[in-house]
Amino acid sequence: MLKYIDEFRNPDLVKSVVSEIHREFSGKPIKLMEVCGGHTITIFKYGIQKLLPDNIYLISGPGCPVCVTDIGYIDRVIALAHIENVTIASFGDMIRVPGSRSSLQKEKGHGIDVRICYSPMDAVRIAEKNQNKEIVFLGIGFETTAPAVAAAIKFAADNKIHNFSVLSAHKTMPQAMKALLDSGEIDLDGFICPGHVSAITGVHIYDFITSEYRIPCVISGFEPLDMLLSILMIVRQLNRGKAIVENQYIRSVREDGNIHAMEMMMDVFEPVDTEWRGIGTIPGSGLGIRQQYRIFDANWKYNIEIEPVREYTGCICGDIMRGVKVPTDCKLFTKTCHPEDPKGSCMVSDEGTCATWYKYSARD
């Protein structure tokens, strides 16, 4: 038995929530978007869509941190990796992401030094142990990972570990959701909001979606029962003509989030405009390293020049990330693009929409 996990995979409880959704759903087609790779995985891994009424469509938004990272960033990382003495430290799934011309994995075969980390602090420790090397950590991810990266930078500052730096492409979620809604490309009836983001930020970051756009938001956990309950909560809001932010993931998310983590994050980072793959530049949606910590900012430390960015012809990762298209709409999907040789970022990470479709269901 795994505590806090098995209870949320209990088949009897799942059955009763599923029948409740079927009983309460009006039948009028609705589109619900999740914006977290972890949710995408749960939906596919447990076959959640198959349990739902036909007219409830679940679509994936820009929730996979690897997928939303723009190609130019990968190109810059590869350029950095080729600077003498530089060691790249990264979470595992970044190393397979294709840039314009190569990926870290391919370059590894040509002698660059790449280390896989489980936490940003691993990278700091590598820096401590290898004083003659420059360790650059790839800071990607949302509000969930940014505080840990901030903590690593503060630790390096306190301990004067100056051969450590971060190439930040951190992003924040609410602005991306706003950009999607403002584009008018998709007609959404509800957001299944990322529980781990809210564990840090608290529940109020989605208030503008319910008040300005009148779209129900439910902050959801990651087990099958969590997601089904969240879907039921959205269905009930729609039935009652409501649009409010509700918190299904109460066992992890407090109303105010994790104030300490937020302070840590905002001490080190400041909002900057940033490029989202497939969406474009979204004002204020990125996290740049503040002036005060700039010696830990790889962008400041190194003069990185790259050739113009090249997207793989035919790749529709951008459309998929915006929820406008699904993987099977892509001509490359399963033909020339598969997990062994990904052409776009959505096929790389386990959380990517294309990779998840490929792995769990696309070939049903």
Added chain:
Amino acid sequence: MKSNDHITLAHGSGGLQSHRLIRELFLEYFGNEFLNPLEDGAILHTNADKLVFTTDSHVVKPLFFPGGDIGKLAISGTVNDLAVCGAIPRWISCGMIIEEGFAIYDLEKIVISMRKTADAADVQIVTGDTKVVEKGNADGIYINTAGIGTLIEGVDLGVHQILPGDSVIINGYIGDHGAAIIRAREEFPVSFDIESDCRPLNRETIALLSKLDGIRIMRDPTRGGVATTLNEFVSGQAFGIQIDENRLPIRPVVQGLCEPLGFDPLHLANEGKILIIIDPNEAQSALEILQSILGNRESRVIGQVIEEPTGKVILKTSIGSSRIIDMLSGEMLPRIC
């Protein structure tokens, strides 16, 4: 030869030091009537009609892990490849590539482990070779073992024997070896107790094949895990396999390791497991035979061969839905959040 010495290039030169290494270490532990004359090859006798021949190279990091080491792995891996083909494993060759500077003490531990495992599997190491490469050109030690076994009379295993309705059996917990290696690498800062399941499986396969007629195919789900082996069974075939998630024997500690890392236990390596496809009427007897042998208590039927969809492995999920199980693609990389 002192155990606080280290391997030098001279140990691989073919000269005096090579001979000392062979006599004082390899013959000391591996010695038998085939190996002792130190001829260029071993002359083997058998009355068997058919022989099974296999080879496997072993590279593992770290070399010593909870529940085993590269030596135990090198013997078990080759024995198990022979065993699941329906053979009685008999003779093993051992080729070692050793990095200059490798501790003789560690080499001796590996050699002792190989001998112990060979004894447990009732096989003899009958020929061998040692090469030493300069420091930096190898990662400690690599071991290649080839093996010859005699096919049990009348045995004809293979994908061609599989029929819809057949049962799928596994002889115990899934993913222990993969989890033990992750643990031993200490990359993930959480401590938990898990041992590799690494061991020879020929007692199990011989017992099954000598008592039952309905075994269609057996395979050891090593790298790529149970998911990959099941996909190998169905690939291009006119049947599929359905596995029931609720019946999968997975230790909570292995499941708990996989959850945060985003790994699937079905993709973790096993070194002491057999997947068996068998006539459903004999499944219960197979379980009883397995459970009578030490180390197979958690044997169970985990699924069956189905007519549709063909060529696919389907998992009936714990919450009553279903999904595809795919082969492992690339190496397993921990995800970001």
